[in-house]
Amino acid sequence: MGIWEELEERGLVNQVTEREGLKNQLNNGQLRFYCGFDPTGDSLHIGHLLTIILMRRMQLHGHQPIALVGGGTGMIGDPSGRNAERSLNEPEIVEGFSQKIRSQLEKYLDFDGAYGAEIVNNHDWLGSMTLISFLRDFGKHFSVNYMLAKESVESRIQEGISFTEFSYQIMQSIDFYYLYKNHQCTLQIGGSDQWGNITAGLELIRRLEHEDAEKSPAYGMTIPLVTKADGTKFGxxxxxxxxxxxxxxxxxxxxxxxxxxxxxxxxxxxxxxxxxxxxxxxxxxxxxxxxxxxxxxxxxxxxxxxxxxxxxxxxxxxxxxxxxxxxxxxxxxLTADEIAQGFKDVPSYTMEAEEQNLVDLLVQSGIAGSKRQAREDVQNGAIYINGEREQRTEKTVANDDLIDNRFIIMRRGKKKYFLILKNYR
The missing domain is CATH 1.10.240.10 (Tyrosyl-Transfer RNA Synthetase)
Structure with missing residues (x-):
């Protein structure tokens, strides 16, 4: 089975330009392709995972991925899939986000061998561009009517869209053109909300690289929007x-x-x-x-x-x-690290003394509202220490109760967990 048939069988092919040409390239040739990741936060989320796995899947079939970190476009903000303007981050924040996104992407792709991945940052070419060169070299190839027809823009006309976000599709088009010209990249992939940006890039390549674009055509492909059965977004x-x-x-x-x-x-x-x-x-x-x-x-x-x-x-x-x-x-x-993970969001209390009466500890930690309530809970079998029921009101909680010398897991009733931390001094 070729990679194209595998992608179709898995339901991963959504929109695509020149289907037969791309199918032939994927099944019988080797191509370089890219996907962009804008640093709008300090981490990628599971919604990005499908494109990352697609990149890895295609790499395993002999194609070379280019992961683009949008240090330049991240300064602007993509209007796709949004109904309101993004807040602009300061350059140093975007740079910090870019470094973190880059380090995450490096975990998932293979950077060695003939199909070794590349990571690029579009700030390297967008950041040094002047306004005049932006308008003369690229802006003249985009009609306002063409840009207004893009879904990401059209959906925002009523609410309003700034010229900054309106220009985003030109910037992403420059990315595709730059990678086509300098990295022999002939395919851009992305989520379905990126279709307008992808096709805009293809149009720019055709306009600027007439003969080369015929000899070495570029393609675009999107994957489906991942939604759950209830209609909400996955992730x-x-x-x-x-x-x-x-x-x-x-x-x-x-x-x-x-x-x-x-x-x-x-x-x-x-x-x-x-x-x-x-x-x-x-x-x-x-x-x-x-x-x-x-x-x-x-x-x-x-x-x-x-x-x-x-x-x-x-x-x-x-x-x-x-x-x-x-x-x-x-x-x-469990180890201490596993406890820290599993009980990350439960209430915690640091026990200052080397040892403490259980009833007093329940009150001081907020597990019980009063000593009377604490005694009743213990006697009625509602209190568990590290998973074991404890019904002795005279019980002393001490170092022997620590798991991995760091934590005590308390439970009240069936589901209310509390974490007791030992204060070492």
Whole structure:
């Protein structure tokens, strides 16, 4: 099976220019292609992951990816997919974001060998451009009518769009032209919201490189917008984005997010986001029908993506935490790092004394509202220390209760967890 057939089978081909020409190039030739990532924050999120995995998938089939960090376009802001103007970040902030995005992208692509990836920053060519050269060399090739017809602009006409964001499509077009001219890049890929920007770049290449564009045509392709069965955008949970930076979204949080994928979405996401072959996908589909309670497909989705993003060791940690919390495992088997991940958002309290009576600790940490309530909770079996029920009001909490010499996990009732930290002095 050629790469084109694989992409179509996985449902990854959305809009495409000159389908047969691109199909032939992907299946029978070698091409350089690029995807851009604007540094609008200090981390990529899971919404960027599909294009990253597509880049890796194409690289494995012998094509050379160019990851473009938009240090220049990131100073402006893409109006695509937005109904309001972006806030402009200061240059030093954009530069800091660019460095972080670059370091993330370096984790996912192979930079060695004949198909080794490149990373470029469009600030290198956009940042030194003068206003006059921008208008004379490039602006004259774009009619206002052509630009107004682009969906990203047309959808903003009623609410208003600044000339700054209106010019974004010209800047991204310059990127494609620059990479075509200087890096022999003949394909741009992106999300479906980038279609207008991609086709604008192709038009600029045709205008500026008449003969070369006929001999070595350029192409554009988008992937589908990834939505969940309920119609909402993939990558958000309770209003929060799932980030690729483990400091912002831990591997355990990512694993749990994926493990809880809607049954209606899981097979589609496996096709999109994993390298699992058709044979195993068919087996997972059969298991969903015969033993849905085992959630084999959900677990494979969570395993594949968490491992791709964070590595095998982080996946092992996520699975250890999941087993300890939901699969009958022991909390005391967790490491301090795993506890820090699994209990990242639970209330915490630092115990100052070397040892402390349990009833007093429950009150001082805010787990119980009064000593009377604390004693009743203990006596009624509602208090657990590191997963074990404790019903002795005279119990002294001390160093022996620490997990990995750092944490004590307290639980009140079935689901209310608290983290007790030991203060070392």
């Amino acid at each position: 958000k949970t309770a209003g929060y984005a799932i980030w690729l930076d483990p400091e912002k979204t831990s591997p355990y949080e990512m694993y749990q997010f994926l493990l809880n994928t809607d049954d209606r979405d899981v097979l589609k996401f496996i096709r999109y986001f994993t390298f699992i072959d058709q044979k195993e996908m068919k087996e997972l589909e059969e298991k969903m029908q015969t033993a849905p309670e085992k959630r084999e497909a959900h677990r494979r989705l969570a395993q594949e993506i968490t491992s791709f993003v964070h590595g095998r060791e982080a996946l092992n940690q996520a699975e250890n935490i999941t087993k300890a919390l939901f699969g009958g495992g022991k909390l005391t088997a």
